[in-house]
Amino acid sequence: MSDISIKIENLVKSFGEGESRVDFIKGASFEVKKGELAALIAPSGAGKSTLLMMIGCVLEPTSGKIWLGDELVYDQGWKMKDARQIRREKIGFIFQAHYLIPFLNVLDNVALLPLTNSSDDEKVREKSKEILTFLGLEEKFAAKPSELSGGQNQRVAIARALANSPQIILADEPTAALDIKRAHSVVKMLKEIAKSQQVAIIMVTHDDRLLGYCDKILNIAEGKIEVTDASDDEII
Numbered sequence: 001m002s003d004i005s006i007k008i009e010n011l012v013k014s015f016g017e018g019e020s021r022v023d024f025i026k027g028a029s030f031e032v033k034k035g036e037l038a039a040l041i042a043p044s045g046a047g048k049s050t051l052l053m054m055i056g057c058v059l060e061p062t063s064g065k066i067w068l069g070d071e072l073v074y075d076q077g078w079k080m081k082d083a084r085q086i087r088r089e090k091i092g093f094i095f096q097a098h099y100l101i102p103f104l105n106v107l108d109n110v111a112l113l114p115l116t117n118s119s120d121d122e123k124v125r126e127k128s129k130e131i132l133t134f135l136g137l138e139e140k141f142a143a144k145p146s147e148l149s150g151g152q153n154q155r156v157a158i159a160r161a162l163a164n165s166p167q168i169i170l171a172d173e174p175t176a177a178l179d180i181k182r183a184h185s186v187v188k189m190l191k192e193i194a195k196s197q198q199v200a201i202i203m204v205t206h207d208d209r210l211l212g213y214c215d216k217i218l219n220i221a222e223g224k225i226e227v228t229d230a231s232d233d234e235i236i
Contacts, residue, residue: 002069002070003033003034004031004032004033004034004067004069005032005033005034005036005068005069005167005168005199005200006030006031006032006055006066006067006068006168006200006202007030007031007065007066007067008028008029008030008031008055008064008065008066008067008225009029009064009065009066009067010027010028010029010063010064010065011025011027011028011029011051011054011061011063011064011065011066012025012026012027012028012061012062012063012064013025013047013050013051013054013059013061013062014062023223024046024047024050024223025047025050025051025054025061025220025223026222026223026224027064027223027224028051028064028220028223028224028225029224029225030218030225030227032200032201032202032216033200034167034198034199034200035194035195035198035199035200036194036200036201036215036216037187037190037191037194037201037203037213037214037215038200038201038202038203038214038215038216038217038218039202039203039204039205039210039211039214039216039217039218040052040202040203040204040205040218040220041204041205041206041211041217041218041219041220042219042220042221044206046220047220047223048172048204048220049172049204051220052170052172052202052204054066054074055068055168055170055202056087056091056093056170057073057074057078057080057083057086057087057091058083058087060074060078061074063076068086068090068091068167068168069090069167073086088113088116088117088164089117089164089166090166090167090168091166091167091168091169091170092160092161092162092163092164092166092168092169092170092199093161093169093170093171093172094154094157094158094161094169094170094171094172094174095157095171095172095173095174096172096173096174096176096177097177098145098153098154098156098157099157100145100153100156100157100160101145102144102145102146103144104144105141105142105143105144106132106137106140106141106142106143106144106145106148106156107125107128107129107132107141107142109145109156109160110128110131110132110156110159110160110163111124111125111128111163112160113160113163113164114127114128114163114164117164124163127163128159128163129141131159131162131163132156132159135155135156135158135159135189136155137152137155137156137159140152140156150177150178150182151178151182151185151186154174154175154177154178154182154186155186155189157174158174158186158189158190158193162193162197162199166199167199167200168199168200168201168202169190169193169194169199169200169201169202170201170202171190171201171202171203171204172204173204173205173206174186174190174203175187175205175207175210176206180207180209183207183209183210184209184210184213187203187205187210187213188213190203190213191213191214194215202218211230212230214230215229215230216228216229216230217230
């Protein structure tokens with residue numbers, strides 16, 4: 001079994017036709033291994049969220065190939081029957097806004113997705129408690145999102161992303177609404193999760209101060225991906 005969790009080959013995404021066609025992604029290729037935290041950077045409007053949605057099987061590419069784990073999921077068309085199943089089983093999503101359900105408590109917010117896939121309510125809730133405890137929220141199981149700080153709500157959102165034991169986490173600017181201290185705390189947490197859970201994480205960020213936590217930097221430049229390992233001198 002390969003240690004590659006995400007592999008992208010010559011991925012292209014265009015919008016429009018003819019003279020109105022705009023190419024956002026123009027042949028991107030890269031890999032992210034299990035246990036790696038990769039930062040995805042680029043100027044606004046360069047296609048970061050577009051690329052993330054293609055990897056997450058939400059937006060169909062124009063051409064190219066996508067592997068998630070050992071499974072080829074896109075090659076000139078989707079290769080799986082149900083993209084929703086791939087998202088439920090392999091991918092966790094974290095967004096800039098936490099999108100927690102306000103009338104559910106913390107534990108129910110985290111357990112909601114896996115409960116839709118499992119009939120073992122007790123097992124799902126025990127696992128959700130373990131994840132929340134790992135993230136330092138063991139005293140907040142019964143709290144509502146309105147009773148938590150912004151940083152705590154983002155940790156609940158991270159717990160929710162982990163609840164279905166994903167191979168991959170896609171985080172779209174998860175620290176944008178946080179102050180720098182909380183932002184560093186969240187990214188340190190993502191780094192620890194990547195290593196301890198052997199999950200591949202791609203994190204979109206505009207904050208260069210967070211890049212030192214990452215194993216590699218994926219920079220969208222003129223529609224292609226420039227990959228820099230964190231061990232390189234220019235990143236340290």
